[in-house]
Amino acid sequence: MKHFQVIIxxxxxxxxxAGYHLANAGVEVLILDKSVWPRRKVCGGGLTHRALLEIPFDISSTLHAAVEWGTIASGGRELFDIQGSHPISYLVDRPSFDAELVNHAIKKGAVFHPAERVIALKNKDPIEIHTIKSAYSCDYLIGADGVHSLVAKSFDLIPDRKTSLVYEARLNLPKLANKKLADSITFDFGTIFWGYGWIFPKRDHLNVGVCRSWPMEKVGKKHLMRFINQHQALRELPIIDIRAFPVPLGGKTNQLHKDHIIVAGDAANLADPWLGEGLDYAMVSGRIAAEMIVKSIREPSIDLSDYSKRISQTLVMQFKYARRFSILVNALPFINTAVLKSSQTVQKMVIDLLRGDKSYQEIWQELKTLFPLFFHKILNRK
Ligand SMILES: Cc1cc2nc3c(=O)[nH]c(=O)nc-3n(C[C@H](O)[C@H](O)[C@H](O)COP(=O)(O)OP(=O)(O)OC[C@H]3O[C@@H](n4cnc5c(N)ncnc54)[C@H](O)[C@@H]3O)c2cc1C
Known part of the structure; x- marks a missing residue:
């Protein structure tokens, strides 16, 4: 059984x-993925500026667009444009983006085995990993195996996982066919109750989708088709394909480690429960997992409980505020629309949020200062 210090x-x-940072610190690491690589992942591929800053190497060759403006709409009606002085959002296509990240981990020394599904795990000393092709052992294990995580299930982590099914379509948009669609992003907060629709430009197509931030009624294909039909510019575009996949609704504090085992990213339910954004949090949790494991390798008396604490105090705390925003936007749609349309200060807050320049908690505090009485009476839920 081949042994690695860390298996991901x-x-x-x-x-x-996680593999990149571990290999960079000189740790022997193996990354196993069940998919043939590069693999298609159902995802809008929208990166915030904050997410981009999390990546310590140049990924400009995989960027499809860096958009500086966008439209906020409601049920197909355009409410107002948002214009940033820097890009508001960066768009990537997941197969090439994910391949780029893995390649950088490999360059640092990580070993990568695609098309090798993990089928069984044993929490022994050392930990045992059985795949469809082989068996391995390791001192530390990271479960970065997405929302259906086998690692989380095998070790009873994230017992009460809340997810939301998200639908997306790729629409054919020949280059320069529609300059506005090709250059901007759209968020439609009126197309679906307790959710929103997005339109993201890629090099040769549009990625459009609908997401609901409350796991009550499931989003279906009918919601996606209604969204497409509400936007005149989308109606005429040929649909390349339609897919659906669950996104975690983060915000609940969980223990994210057990002995020498850690879960990260979607496997740890670390996605924004309002907008469904998870790329930033996946990369941040991967880095923090690597940092904690490096510390524990160098000083074996250090256990991994600080990982759960750090993720809870940083990411999960922000998701709790994201939940409040989802309640605010969905419970009071008419007030929100009026405020958004008339207040440049609030529009700037939207840009700061979309770019990731400010956290949910910071924007929440700014809103409280702007509307103290309103917040005190209606929304001051500690
Ligand atoms: C429709 C949709 C749109 C989205 N749009 C956005 C967006 O625009 N911006 C954003 O920030 N986030 C978005 N997200 C969320 C984002 O896609 C996820 O949060 C992100 O992919 C999480 O990364 P991860 O590395 O944790 O998991 P994943 O990207 O899911 O990677 C998990 C990997 O584990 C592998 N794996 C699983 N099981 C096994 C096994 N048993 N053995 C070996 N390998 C295994 C899989 O093959 C996969 O490659 C969207 C999600 C959906 C569903």
Whole structure:
């Protein structure tokens, strides 16, 4: 049985970034992924500026667009444009983006085995990993195996996982066919109750989708088709394909480690429960997992409980505020629309949020200062 200091299950952004940082610190690391690589992942591929800053190497060759403006709409009606002085959002296509991240981990010395599904795990000393092709052992294990995580299930982590099914379509958009669609992003907060629709430009197509931030009624294909039909510019575009996949609804504090085992990214339910954004949090949790394991390798008396604490105090705390925003936007749609349309200060807050320049908690505090009485009476839920 070949032995590695660390084995990572899953080569998505959480796993590849954990692998990158571990290999960079001189740790022997194996990344196993069940998919043939590069693999298609159902995802809008929208990166915030903050997410981009999390990547310690140049990924400009995989960027499809860096958009400086966008439209906020409601049920197909355009409410107002948002214009940033820097790009508001960076768009990537997941197969090439994920392949780039893994390649950087490999360059640092990580070993990568695609098309090798992990089928069984044993928490022994050392930990045992059985795949469809072989068996391995390791001192530390990272479960970065996405929302259906085998690692989390095998070790009873994330017992009460809340997810939301998200639908997306790729629409054919020949280059320069529609300059506005090709150059901007759209968020439509009125197309679906407790959710939103997005339109993201890629090099040769549009990625459009609908996401609901409350796991009550499931989003279906009918919601996606209604969204497409509400936007005149989308209606005429040929649909390349339609897919659906669950996104975690983060915000609940969980223990994310057990002995020498850690879960990260979607496997740890680390996605924004309002907008469904998870790329940034996958990469951040992958980095923090790597940092904690390096510390523990160098000083074996250090256990991994600080990982759960750090993720809870940083990411999960922000998701709790994201939940408040989802309640605010969905419970009071008419007030929100009026405020958004008339207040440049609030529009700037939206840009800061979309770019990731400010956290949910910071924007929440700014809103409280702007509307103290309103917040005190209606929304001051500690
Ligand atoms: C429709 C949709 C749109 C989205 N749009 C955005 C967006 O625009 N911006 C954003 O920030 N986030 C978005 N997200 C969320 C984002 O896609 C995820 O949060 C992100 O992919 C999480 O990365 P990860 O590395 O944790 O998991 P993943 O990217 O899911 O990677 C997990 C990997 O584990 C592998 N794996 C699973 N099981 C095994 C096994 N048993 N053995 C070996 N390998 C295994 C898989 O093959 C996969 O490669 C969207 C999600 C959906 C569903």
């Amino acid at each position: 299950v899953g080569g998505g952004p959480a796993g590849s970034m």
